Amino acid sequence: MKARFQYRFYPTDRQRHSLAQLFGCVRVVWNDALAVSRCGKYPGYNTLSKSLTISKKTEERAWLNDVSSVPLQQSLKQLEVAYKNYFDFLKGKRKGKKVGQPKFKKKTNSQSATFAKTGFSIKGESVYLAKIGNLSPIWSRELPSEPSSVTVLKDCANRYFLSFVVEVKPVQIDAKNPSVGIDLGIKTFAVMSNGEKAKSPDYKV
Numbered sequence: 001m002k003a004r005f006q007y008r009f010y011p012t013d014r015q016r017h018s019l020a021q022l023f024g025c026v027r028v029v030w031n032d033a034l035a036v037s038r039c040g041k042y043p044g045y046n047t048l049s050k051s052l053t054i055s056k057k058t059e060e061r062a063w064l065n066d067v068s069s070v071p072l073q074q075s076l077k078q079l080e081v082a083y084k085n086y087f088d089f090l091k092g093k094r095k096g097k098k099v100g101q102p103k104f105k106k107k108t109n110s111q112s113a114t115f116a117k118t119g120f121s122i123k124g125e126s127v128y129l130a131k132i133g134n135l136s137p138i139w140s141r142e143l144p145s146e147p148s149s150v151t152v153l154k155d156c157a158n159r160y161f162l163s164f165v166v167e168v169k170p171v172q173i174d175a176k177n178p179s180v181g182i183d184l185g186i187k188t189f190a191v192m193s194n195g196e197k198a199k200s201p202d203y204k205v
Contacts, residue, residue, distance in 0.1 A: 005164045011135065037079070071114055
């Protein structure tokens with residue numbers, strides 16, 4: 001099964017600037033795609049991806065080429081998942097907490113950008129992100145397997161984290177006492193030396 005392992009890191013001033021640029025681009029791509037989706041029927045990932053390619057060739061959105069294309073595409077995939085969860089809830093296929101429509105992202109909220117395998121690599125103690133450089137997380141524990149993706153996060157307190165998605169084996173713990181039975185409807189007796197039966201005291205649970 002999949003699990004997340006998160007580690008804090010401290011970017012340099014240059015990396016902070018690059019990350020701020022990346023977060024802004026991811027946010028714009030999400031909001032642009034969401035605006036198109038809300039104008040009519042959700043067009044799907046493939047159509048939105050083609051629109052992004054065309055948009056990056058325009059003067060208005062040319063600056064999207066300054067960051068890695070990987071997290072931009074991942075943003076569109078995350079939007080598709082959000083819409084799938086929303087539609088499944090409307091159809092009754094998804095139970096539990098209500099799922100609403102995807103919302104526009106704001107600059108004041110926590111920021112994130114996700115890199116698939118083609119956009120990052122781990123070299124020794126460093127993590128390389130495309131067009132960001134090498135980051136040095138605090139490895140509080142080892143990764144159990146090779147990560148399939150990593151999300152760089154900045155929370156509302158301006159702290160930075162790397163969140164890896166990895167495969168882990170489920171742990172099954174055997175109970176020390178598999179079963180415990182209490183029968184409240186039967187009284188126990190002990191035979192005394194004189195042949196009489198002594199009733200044990202009654203216990204209430």
